[in-house]
Amino acid sequence: MAEEQRRAPLFEALQAYARKVRAPLHVPGHKMGRAAPPEWRAFLGESGLAIDQTEAPGLDDLHAPEGVIAEAQELAAAAFGAWRSYFLVGGTTAGLHALILAACEPGTAIAVPRHAHRSVLGALILAGLRPHWVRVAFDPELGLATGADRGSLQEALQGAAAAVLVHPTYYGIAAALEAEIGLVHGAGLPVLVDEAHGTHFAFHPDLPPSALSLGADGVVQSVHKTGGSLTQSSLCHLGRGSRLTPARVAEMLRLVQTTSPSYLLMASLDVARRALALEGRAAWERALVLAEEARRRVEAIPGLRVRPTDDPTKLLIDVRRRSISGFRAAEWLWDEAGVAVEAAGLTYLLAVLTPGDTMETVDTLAAALSRLPSDEGVPALPPEPPWPEVVMTPRAAYLGPKRAVPLEEAVGRIAAELVAPYPPGIPVVAPGERLTRDVVDYLGHAARSGWHLQGPADPRLRSIQVVEE
Numbered sequence: 001m002a003e004e005q006r007r008a009p010l011f012e013a014l015q016a017y018a019r020k021v022r023a024p025l026h027v028p029g030h031k032m033g034r035a036a037p038p039e040w041r042a043f044l045g046e047s048g049l050a051i052d053q054t055e056a057p058g059l060d061d062l063h064a065p066e067g068v069i070a071e072a073q074e075l076a077a078a079a080f081g082a083w084r085s086y087f088l089v090g091g092t093t094a095g096l097h098a099l100i101l102a103a104c105e106p107g108t109a110i111a112v113p114r115h116a117h118r119s120v121l122g123a124l125i126l127a128g129l130r131p132h133w134v135r136v137a138f139d140p141e142l143g144l145a146t147g148a149d150r151g152s153l154q155e156a157l158q159g160a161a162a163a164v165l166v167h168p169t170y171y172g173i174a175a176a177l178e179a180e181i182g183l184v185h186g187a188g189l190p191v192l193v194d195e196a197h198g199t200h201f202a203f204h205p206d207l208p209p210s211a212l213s214l215g216a217d218g219v220v221q222s223v224h225k226t227g228g229s230l231t232q233s234s235l236c237h238l239g240r241g242s243r244l245t246p247a248r249v250a251e252m253l254r255l256v257q258t259t260s261p262s263y264l265l266m267a268s269l270d271v272a273r274r275a276l277a278l279e280g281r282a283a284w285e286r287a288l289v290l291a292e293e294a295r296r297r298v299e300a301i302p303g304l305r306v307r308p309t310d311d312p313t314k315l316l317i318d319v320r321r322r323s324i325s326g327f328r329a330a331e332w333l334w335d336e337a338g339v340a341v342e343a344a345g346l347t348y349l350l351a352v353l354t355p356g357d358t359m360e361t362v363d364t365l366a367a368a369l370s371r372l373p374s375d376e377g378v379p380a381l382p383p384e385p386p387w388p389e390v391v392m393t394p395r396a397a398y399l400g401p402k403r404a405v406p407l408e409e410a411v412g413r414i415a416a417e418l419v420a421p422y423p424p425g426i427p428v429v430a431p432g433e434r435l436t437r438d439v440v441d442y443l444g445h446a447a448r449s450g451w452h453l454q455g456p457a458d459p460r461l462r463s464i465q466v467v468e469e
């Protein structure tokens with residue numbers, strides 16, 4: 001790795017500022033922690049608060065970077081293999097919003113896989129786009145979405161202005177990204193990749209290839225998830241040869257991001273990039289070894305199986321043969337053993353390992369899992385949700401006049417909100433789609449079964465928001 005990657009220009013500038021300043025007559029008003037509540041200061045530490053700064057001398061400006069932020073972003077671009085990289089303080093959500101706004105004019109269509117994160121739907125609402133939904137394939141045993149259907153993607157590209165791809169899924173399934181990018185580029189369209197869970201891919205050859213290395217035009221990564229930075233900090237990249245223009249992406253970032261970006265978050269991106277560039281390979285080698293050991297130990301426990309995924313550091317544990325649901329297992333692990341997993345579904349647990357883990361973590365997980373009780377059994381997996389009938393744009397449905405009606409009375413109405421039950425973790429209905437009998441029955445079943453429902457204003461879904469007609 002190039003010598004320049006040893007630098008962390010933004011972090012260095014913040015420390016230099018804290019050493020030099022005598023009279024910080026500007027916000028933030030806690031004045032480097034001096035006016036912060038003492039217990040907070042004691043807990044966080046003085047040095048952390050001292051670099052919670054704003055656009056003070058020498059600290060550059062995220063929205064018009066020419067100094068240390070520009071340098072730090074250039075170092076990030078070099079480390080990740082990007083043409084341009086941008087710091088995000090509003091998570092991957094902000095980056096997806098900016099990329100989609102930059103790629104598509106209002107009223108145009110965009111190809112979106114049905115298992116895309118709700119932040120993508122948020123971008124469709126903000127930008128006033130028409131979704132061309134892409135069907136997804138499901139793992140027949142665990143009931144979770146595994147990736148976009150190629151034929152459906154091909155169809156969805158017709159008349160679209162861009163395509164969104166998800167790489168990897170939440171569960172570490174990395175899809176045939178190269179072929180999918182080829183399809184989208186073959187149609188002459190830009191590819192925007194949600195790589196929220198793949199920041200680490202560029203730093204170890206045993207991990208799936210990164211979207212940038214496969215020619216994506218725009219990529220967003222939640223560095224806070226696996227890259228080691230603070231929660232809420234992400235990176236948006238443009239690939240070399242990107243069909244998007246940096247000026248337009250920067251403009252959209254100015255639109256969607258705060259004018260007071262946290263320097264703590266940005267500095268954490270700067271140092272996380274340095275660590276990945278300098279020691280990423282060794283660190284992820286350790287994580288891969290740990291994950292392999294964890295897999296071996298879990299597989300040895302009666303009734304448990306680890307479903308292979310493309311990212312081995314995601315441990316997707318099938319609990320069905322233990323006669324317990326994943327939800328119940330996650331609750332038991334937390335209550336009885338203090339083990340907190342990343343996610344649980346009806347049939348599985350998801351544990352995420354990173355260089356922050358040790359053999360002790362693996363021991364604790366394996367010991368707890370070996371004591372996991374058998375319970376009431378695992379309810380049957382739901383059938384695939386009905387395919388949506390899109391009636392109006394998500395923007396018109398979500399932002400226009402709407403009201404709540406009892407779920408049973410919603411048949412035939414147009415949904416004004418998203419409802420994504422877990423399982424299957426994809427929207428059963430999105431704003432602008434018809435609430436057919438099938439959709440209402442599916443949602444009723446999900447609500448009665450106590451599945452986690454993402455999106456609706458009424459979390460128990462006794463009522464649902466519909467478009468006022």
Ligand SMILES: Cc1ncc(COP(=O)(O)O)c(C=O)c1O
Nearest residue numbers: 090091092093117119194196222
């Ligand atoms: C696949 C996917 N995309 C996007 C996001 C949004 O990322 P962030 O929380 O960094 O805004 C998430 C968050 O969980 C996600 O899982």
